[in-house]
Amino acid sequence: MKPAFGGTMSRRRFAQALVASAAGAGGALAGARRGAAADAPAVPSKPAAYGLDSRAERSSVETMPRRRDPIRITKLETFLVKPRWLFLKVHTDAGLAGWGEPVVEGRARTCAEAVRELESYLLGKDPRDVVHHWQAIYRHAFYRGGPVLTSVLSGVDQALWDIKGKALGVPVYELLGGPTRSRVRVYAHVGNNPEALKKRKAEGFRAFKTGVLNATRSGIVAPPGFIREAADAFAALREAGGDGVDIGIDFHGAISPQNAKLLIKALEPHQPMFVEEPVACQNVDVMAEIARGTHLPIATGERIFTKWGFREILEKGAASILQPDLCHAGGITETRLIAGMAEAYYAAIAPHNPLGPISLAAGLHLAASIPNFLCQEQVNLGEGYLKTPFTVEDGSVAVPAGPGLGIEIDEDALKDKIGHDWENPQTYDPRDGSVVDW
Numbered sequence: 001m002k003p004a005f006g007g008t009m010s011r012r013r014f015a016q017a018l019v020a021s022a023a024g025a026g027g028a029l030a031g032a033r034r035g036a037a038a039d040a041p042a043v044p045s046k047p048a049a050y051g052l053d054s055r056a057e058r059s060s061v062e063t064m065p066r067r068r069d070p071i072r073i074t075k076l077e078t079f080l081v082k083p084r085w086l087f088l089k090v091h092t093d094a095g096l097a098g099w100g101e102p103v104v105e106g107r108a109r110t111c112a113e114a115v116r117e118l119e120s121y122l123l124g125k126d127p128r129d130v131v132h133h134w135q136a137i138y139r140h141a142f143y144r145g146g147p148v149l150t151s152v153l154s155g156v157d158q159a160l161w162d163i164k165g166k167a168l169g170v171p172v173y174e175l176l177g178g179p180t181r182s183r184v185r186v187y188a189h190v191g192n193n194p195e196a197l198k199k200r201k202a203e204g205f206r207a208f209k210t211g212v213l214n215a216t217r218s219g220i221v222a223p224p225g226f227i228r229e230a231a232d233a234f235a236a237l238r239e240a241g242g243d244g245v246d247i248g249i250d251f252h253g254a255i256s257p258q259n260a261k262l263l264i265k266a267l268e269p270h271q272p273m274f275v276e277e278p279v280a281c282q283n284v285d286v287m288a289e290i291a292r293g294t295h296l297p298i299a300t301g302e303r304i305f306t307k308w309g310f311r312e313i314l315e316k317g318a319a320s321i322l323q324p325d326l327c328h329a330g331g332i333t334e335t336r337l338i339a340g341m342a343e344a345y346y347a348a349i350a351p352h353n354p355l356g357p358i359s360l361a362a363g364l365h366l367a368a369s370i371p372n373f374l375c376q377e378q379v380n381l382g383e384g385y386l387k388t389p390f391t392v393e394d395g396s397v398a399v400p401a402g403p404g405l406g407i408e409i410d411e412d413a414l415k416d417k418i419g420h421d422w423e424n425p426q427t428y429d430p431r432d433g434s435v436v437d438w
């Protein structure tokens with residue numbers, strides 16, 4: 001028997017050899033399988049019947065007999081949408097279209113081009129093979145992961161789930177085994193402004209998020225005044241909201257480890273809902289050390305991609321609240337798997353989302369299909385983008401009940417929002433002009 005990956009043995013012969021090997025060790029059942037395998041048709045090796053890559057062999061899933069009414073992807077259309085988003089509309093020949101947000105902040109044009117590069121794979125494919133396409137797009141890229149490619153994959157994944165749900169006439173959460181809840185808790189940004197918190201609370205929000213006051217000026221070792229003022233700013237929010245609301249605080253990975261430890265101690269009496277990205281996420285051991293030093297929940301995940309990225313966070317106990325972004329971490333497909341991994345570690349999911357209403361809808365369907373959901377971030381409920389925007393009531397929004405993602409993009413309303421050149425902020429320490437994280 002030649003080596004399994006030597007490339008000289010046909011797939012059929014290799015499969016037969018595997019079964020024969022198993023029969024030798026496994027007895028009658030393996031012997032029966034050997035007979036079945038010997039009669040099975042070989043995997044076709046001719047070029048794809050559709051798709052544009054003549055190097056590809058056709059995947060057998062594309063010929064499954066269940067598909068009496070095949071649906072084919074006909075067009076990938078992207079829209080640069082203000083303030084900094086990228087929408088994707090996947091067209092099909094069945095009169096159905098699916099929407100996603102294949103974007104990483106500050107690189108919308110790069111992502112639009114990366115979507116275009118997926119045309120050679122996706123055009124002509126059946127959009128309902130969602131997981132199959134996820135695997136093909138992720139693994140056939142060879143260089144796996146990264147913000148741009150995984151974000152583009154994420155937006156495509158959202159659009160394919162949207163089409164699949166519409167084709168079957170059911171919401172995405174139904175396809176994922178839900179609902180696990182009828183409403184989804186959301187939180188709002190309030191900066192370090194107690195009046196803003198009161199205003200959002202009056203609008204119906206019950207959970208909020210703030211950042212560290214003057215974070216870009218914290219330096220490598222902050223003076224006591226910085227720590228005290230930052231903690232006092234959080235205390236003012238707690239005073240404004242009362243003990244009945246939840247307030248997370250985002251360090252944005254912009255605080256040095258030593259400053260993070262001091263600030264967390266100062267925040268502990270005010271009991272934030274979580275401390276987000278207490279340090280940058282590249283060194284998981286440092287975050288794990290910080291997590292062991294406090295009883296406050298540590299949250300992270302907006303800059304972590306796929307199940308492989310979150311594995312180390314969980315294994316090392318670096319965070320008990322995972323914040324995968326459905327536009328970055330691998331879409332609905334991957335985030336559902338990450339949630340399952342988190343459940344095994346008694347960790348919760350609070351999806352990151354500073355993006356648009358499609359991303360929000362994807363997060364709501366995820367929340368409605370997992371048991372370990374905490375809270376969903378949002379910065380826009382769809383006003384000016386959706387025909388029916390979401391509404392907040394007593395801290396939560398209803399799970400969308402329509403087919404697919406359950407939203408209707410208002411393409412007329414989008415017309416005056418097309419085009420942007422949003423870039424990431426450039427931040428410097430005002431004392432010496434050196435680069436600091438924002």
Ligand SMILES: [Mg+2]
Pocket residue numbers: 250252276277302
């Ligand atoms: Mg954050």
